[in-house]
Amino acid sequence: MPNMILIAEDEEAIRELIRINLSANGFACDEAEDGLQALTRAKAAKPDLILLDWMLPGLDGLGVLRRLKADSDLAAVPVIMLTAKGEESDIVLGLEMGAADYVTKPFSNKVLVARIRAQLRRGEEEPTEEIIRYASLTLLPGQRRATLGNEELSLTCGEFDLLALLCARPGHVYTRSQIVARTKGDDYPVTDRAVDVQVVSLRRKLGAFGERLETVRGVGYRMRG
Ligand code: CA
Numbered sequence: 001m002p003n004m005i006l007i008a009e010d011e012e013a014i015r016e017l018i019r020i021n022l023s024a025n026g027f028a029c030d031e032a033e034d035g036l037q038a039l040t041r042a043k044a045a046k047p048d049l050i051l052l053d054w055m056l057p058g059l060d061g062l063g064v065l066r067r068l069k070a071d072s073d074l075a076a077v078p079v080i081m082l083t084a085k086g087e088e089s090d091i092v093l094g095l096e097m098g099a100a101d102y103v104t105k106p107f108s109n110k111v112l113v114a115r116i117r118a119q120l121r122r123g124e125e126e127p128t129e130e131i132i133r134y135a136s137l138t139l140l141p142g143q144r145r146a147t148l149g150n151e152e153l154s155l156t157c158g159e160f161d162l163l164a165l166l167c168a169r170p171g172h173v174y175t176r177s178q179i180v181a182r183t184k185g186d187d188y189p190v191t192d193r194a195v196d197v198q199v200v201s202l203r204r205k206l207g208a209f210g211e212r213l214e215t216v217r218g219v220g221y222r223m224r225g
Contacts, residue, residue: 002028003120006047008038008064009082010056014105018051021109027116035059039067042074049119051112052099053082054090062093069098078119082107134167134223137209148209158183158194159202166213171225173216195221 005027009015012033019029030045032038035056042050050068054061061081068074078100083090091102100119103112132139136149144160146153155163161183165174174182176192199221203210212224 002026003048004028004030004045005116006030006032006038006041006045006050008032008035008041008050008056008061009053010034011053014053017109018112021112022116025113035061035064038064042068042077043071046073047077048123049116050077050079051082051116052079054087054094055084062090062097065094065097065099078123080115080119132164132167134170135209135212137163137167137206139164139167148206153205155202155205156198158198159205162195162198163202166221166223170223173219173222175220179220 005022007015007018007022007029009018009031010033015031015033019031022029030041030047032041035058038050038052038056039059041047052061052064056064059067061083065079065081068077068079075098079098081091081094081099081102083094083102083104085104091104094102100122101115103115130141132141138147139145139160141160141164144157146155146160146163162179165179165182166172176195179195180192199213199215203213206213214222214224216222
């Protein structure tokens with residue numbers, strides 16, 4: 001299946017040129033001529049990448065980008081901004097808002113295709129596996145790997161599940177019974193007491209960082225928010 005690119009550009013001549021260029025390079029294309037249409041088409045066509053003109057009628061590029069990033073189905077779709085020359089503040093704002101890259105008009109067809117391919121490759125290299133980050137702690141649930149800074153932690157299944165649960169929602173207090181319910185494996189029993197034991201062991205393995213795993217007296221545990 002060819003990669004699908006949504007071209008959100010109000011100037012018909014530019015949109016047409018991009019479409020011809022991308023089609024010639026083996027991409028499937030969908031088009032939108034204003035901001036709201038860009039959102040509608042993004043939801044309907046599920047593109048692999050969106051080329052987003054910054055100056056769009058109705059809802060502008062920034063507005064479109066914000067809504068894309070707030071939509072859990074579309075947040076991961078890479079967005080390349082098409083901006084006018086000299087609009088550096090737009091570029092910075094767009095990148096801060098989660099745009100993957102930008103191309104300044106007028107651009108060469110080759111550059112545009114190269115930027116698109118680079119983004120699509122990145123998507124393939126980085127599997128969309130869930131990553132939980134909390135301060136200097138990184139958890140990869142799919143691989144059951146946990147690193148603190150550059151150091152790999154050696155955790156039991158129960159410890160890993162507990163840490164992942166707490167780190168996914170810093171500041172939220174979980175009761176022991178909630179922790180038991182959420183971390184219970186098929187092959188290992190978890191009791192309220194076991195939760196306390198796991199917390200002690202986790203704190204030890206986390207060293208100074210373990211202070212962030214807080215006991216909320218009479219309630220349960222949380223990662224400091
Ligand atoms: Ca425009």
